[in-house]
Amino acid sequence: MSKVIKIKRGLNIPLKGSAEKVLVRLDKAEYYGVKPIDFPGLVPKLDVKVGDRVKAGSPLFHDKYNPEIVFTSPINGEVVEVRRGERRTILEVVVKTENGETEYEEFGAASPDSLSRDDVVEKLLKSGLWPYIKQRPYGIVANPNDNPKAIFISCFDTSPLAPDLDFAVQGEEEAFQVGIDALRKLTTGAIHLGLNADYPPANAFLKAKGVEHHYFTGPHPAGNVGIQIHHIDPIAKGEVVWTINPLDVIIIGRLFLKGIYDATKVIALAGSEVIKPRYYKLISGANIDSVVKDNINTDTDVRIISGNVLTGTRVDKNGFVGFYDNMISVIPEGNKYEFMGWIAPGVNKHSASRTFLSKLIPGKKFRLNTNMHGGHRAYVLTGQYEKVLPMDIYPVHLIKAILANDIDKMEQLGIYEVVEEDMALCEYVCASKTEVQAILRNGINTMIKELS
Structure with a gap:
């Protein structure tokens, strides 16, 4: 084992309802949705209209400012609805599933080793798998024209009720390795795998070739890729690194093995209000009701969250699993x-x-529950932020610089290193009930606008 990096600052939130390691294979849901709001900074332009028939891998919409980045359907069927919000913002594109075998767009199977970087990029863009790759700084979809100095993959999750990724990748060793082979074509730097030092990693991670292994131990957010980047190879101004979730590496691997967009993955359904918390194998973007049906406590009002309780998105039963989410959390409402x-x-x-x-x-x-136990108030300097953020930055000063719209101070105080998930615990422990994550995203958007 290589050197173990010990994370001392942080906080584990011990919630009830961890998922039991029982895997349930779900039939196809009736509806699937792809949500532009899952992609910060995206301005979507529709490629379909209501009534169009699509296959798994058919384009649904693309980025207005980067038209080569397309977002494709995870399932075959008919586009039945385009849900819009304020000012006609596109919130969801909904596809109703067709019965029978799934029909896929064909992108051609190929070994990544036999392809050039341009060939790999083209295949990922055309199939709609490119958005799985995110960039730091800013936590947005990566620019395919960049040459990142490295790619980072966190192979464990320490967030509350987080799924066991070692369990979720069982049987996917080949697809994971092929996905790694494809990613190696995208950078001249290293591919870093962050592993949990507290227990033996899955063979898919441990035996992966062409990667560098790094072991971490400590409380949340030790499993956050941003924390791992900070301790392995911090981002300086002008540098770009890419990140990707290991379950999404498997989906990329299937593209090169089968030549199709197979968005099947394993997620956890967890939380104190779940009757039988467990793992589900489903297609990404599935309707929430297909997962939680008849498995939620009906004696109390509940909040369903796509993702974890710190950074996830509130959804109802008619909503959909988020593009990047590996779990659904269900907790009591604090009303x-x-x-x-x-x-x-x-x-x-x-x-x-x-x-x-x-x-x-x-x-x-x-x-x-979701009760905030108080309302917003003036900043109280308690030193709590620093206790839960294991980075060499000053989080309170950074948030104040964002509120003051001070670009230079934001740069100096480390805005390039953090995204919402890295500072989610700061929001949890905040005595002032400050919406740290929303403020941070506003600061990131300001940096993108000013420096573009």
Whole structure:
């Protein structure tokens, strides 16, 4: 084993409802959706209209400013709805599944080793798999014209109720390796795999060729790729690195093995309000109801989240699994007043500090709801941000620089290194109830606009 990087700052949130390692294979859902809002900075232009028939891999929309980046359907069927929001913003493109075998667009199977970089890029762009690759800084879809100094893949997830990626990739060793071979064509630098040092990694990760392994141990956010980049090879101004999720590497591998866009992956359904938390094998973009049906506590109001409770997106049963999401979380809504509020001893409340008696009960799991326990207020300098962000930056100063729209200060304070998931814990522990993630994204958007 190579040197273990120990992450000391951070916080694990011990929620009830971790997914049991039981894999359920779902039939095709009736509806699938692709959501432009999953891609920060994207201005979508439709390639289809309601009533059009598509195959798995057929274009649905593309980026207005980078037309070569297309977003394709994960399933065959009929486009039945284009859901819009304010100012006719496209929120979702919905496809109704056809019965029978899935029909795929053919992109041609090929070994990445026999292709040039341009050939690999073209195949990823045409098939709609390119958006799986994100860039740092900014956490947006990568620019295919860039030459990143490295590609980083975090092979474990430390977020609350996170799926076990070692379990999720079982049986996909070949596809993962082929995906790695394709990614190696895209950079002259190294491909870094971040592994959990606390238990043996899956063979797909451990035996992957053409990569560098790095081991991490410590609390969340040790599994965040941004934290791993910071400790392995930090991003300087003018540098670009690419990141990708290991389950998406497998989808890329299938493209080169089969010549089709097979968006099948394993996700976790977890949370205290799930009757039987477990893993599901499904096609990306599936309707939420097809996953949670008859498996949620109906005795209380619940919030369904595509993703984890810190960074995920609130959805209803008619919504869809997010493009990058590997889990669905279900927790109680916090829409009821609590007797005595914060004055109560708090045996069943989690605390990042020693505010509640629950700190005296080690190993306790919590049924937490969405109640913020207070409203927005002026910044209180508690030093909590620094305790949960294992980076050599000043998070409070960075947020203030964004609020002041000070471009130079944002650069100096490390905005190139962080995206929302890296500072999600800062928002969780914030005594001022400041929407840290939204402010950070506004700052990133400002940087993109000013420096483009």
